[in-house]
Amino acid sequence: MQQQSDWKRYVIVFFITLSLFLTALYLSNYFNSRKVNQLKAIQDKISIDILSSETQFSLLSELSCKNVSDSILSGELGELANKLEWGQSNIGRSEELSYLKKYYSLLEIKDYLLTKKIFSRCGKKSAFILYFYTTAENCSECEKEGLVLTALRKKYPELRVYSFDYSIDLSAVRAMLNIYKIEDTKLPALVVDEEVLTGFYSMEELESRIKESFKLQEAKPEDKKDSN
């Protein structure tokens, strides 16, 4: 009799413990899905921002640079990048997140094209860096380069870094790779002012190049004005 009640106790305790663990699992799932939804919301907002800027740009071909300057400098892209990166290592849900990452890459390309157009017309001070890395294999150089770029972006708020995962399965990114002839054996790769740099570049090296890039852009609008 005693033994039977003992067994019952072991089984009951097992189910209580199990339900506690399932609660933990449920809570984790609940909060993680809220996070994924937050990511989606940010992306939608960025998407609308870009679309709106594009429309604005098409409507007013003689765009007043004053109007457009802040609206397209979407700092949210940077925030989204941070959250996506953090989410990939902390949320799980790899399928949903890789889908979001594709969407993010597309937004980056659109933002890049649009900003480039507007900046060249308005002659704003800015430098672009396209950054290609990989997550498919262990790339310690990429991690280092990522740190350098984050630090650079902090130092120069105007600097716009667009990072693309080489291993992402998205035709638009493939097209970018083809344009700049990026190969997976030479990652990380950077495109600074149309010039392709492969391998790791230190903080100092990149900084000097960016400064150069600033000057180039400062010079361009004057030329344009002359030609107009």
Add this chain to the structure above:
Amino acid sequence: MASISNIIFFILTFLCVYVQVFFLLTFFEKKKKILIRKESFELDEYLGVTVIVPCYNEEKTIKGTIDSLLALDYPEEKLKLIVIDDGSKDNTWTVIKEFEKHPNIKVFRKNNGGKYTALNMGLLHTDTPFVGCLDADSFVDSQALKRIMTYFEDKDTMAVAPSIIVDNPRNILQGAQKAEYEMAVYNKKMLAFLGGIHVTPGPFSIFRKKVFEDLGPYRHAHNTEDQEIALRMQKNHYKIEHCPDAYVYTVAPNSVKKLYRQRVRWIYGFIRNAIDYRRLLFNKKYGTIAFFTLPSGLISVASAIFLFWMFLYNFISFLIHKISQIKIVGLSFTNNFSFDWFFFDTKTIFFVSIILYTSVIASLLIGRSMIEGKIRFSFDILYFVIIYSALAPFWILKAIYNAIRSKQSSWTLERDVDLIGLASCKVELAKKGNATTI
């Protein structure tokens, strides 16, 4: 790597939470049966009890220990004390010799041979139906013995363990131990309900003398003779009870070094005794001790080690990452940190850890409420959680290391010494009672 360690983490925390839930469930089921008496009472019959006090270099505390025994609320003629100086190098002998003239106290001096030899010598001079011992660093509450003796009204009860409380904690470390000892009171009572006690602690556990007559005297038992005798009793289906309101005050180690040494000895003893009594493990004949007490002890050893490695691994990889970051981009203090709940960890591991810690804190609180009569939070609980999380892995690792090493080297030697000691004591005891196989 990450996924395997995650799986191990989940299994171990599951088992740890299981243990806590097991205690909690038993508590809610049996809490009305927990007897805490405040008023003094009289027993129908006062049976003779001998208390053996083994001491080694304890000139400072031994007088207090003996005085507390003499102050026990128990008829003088029924209480005998045997104080044994186990070859002390200080003034212990001079101190205890002063008690020689007391009619109920016998004092002996012998060559140093370890605590168990002193206890066995005391057993040889015991002629009462009950016997217990009290370490010379502990003091008893005056009602302790009377309260314990009520449990022997049940003819099946063969031994009763008291509640050990840390005496007057003076620093954070002793405070942490106070919380731990209170939790142990609760755990022990729950195990007693289920017949699964695995230690009859050195301070003031009382036995029927028959236990030693039947099962033989104390053994060296890897310096944890109080664990071994309890396991031997369990193996022979002898009932061990716990009296939660029999308070014994003990002086807890006041430095990390002393605590470390004590714990290495305890855990080493637990591991070695668990190996010696491995046949009990998961054996249907032995109930709770086989399916719960011994496995949960082993689980806690494994969990502490694993969590420690996991923490170390994460900490080192964090450090490497930080160092490489500083190397590449230099120290930057422009980190304008802003709180965003998005970056708040919501992994399952996080919630599971919360469950685990909550259950441990609940146990600490219940332990405290059993001693103090009400649930009250104290910083001791916090100290316990922090200090033990940080230190326990070290003494557990050392104990495992010692267990592995000594098993290879001194196994046979130790056994031989043990058996010689045992044989001589057993012959003597057999003369007085009916000794069976050890």
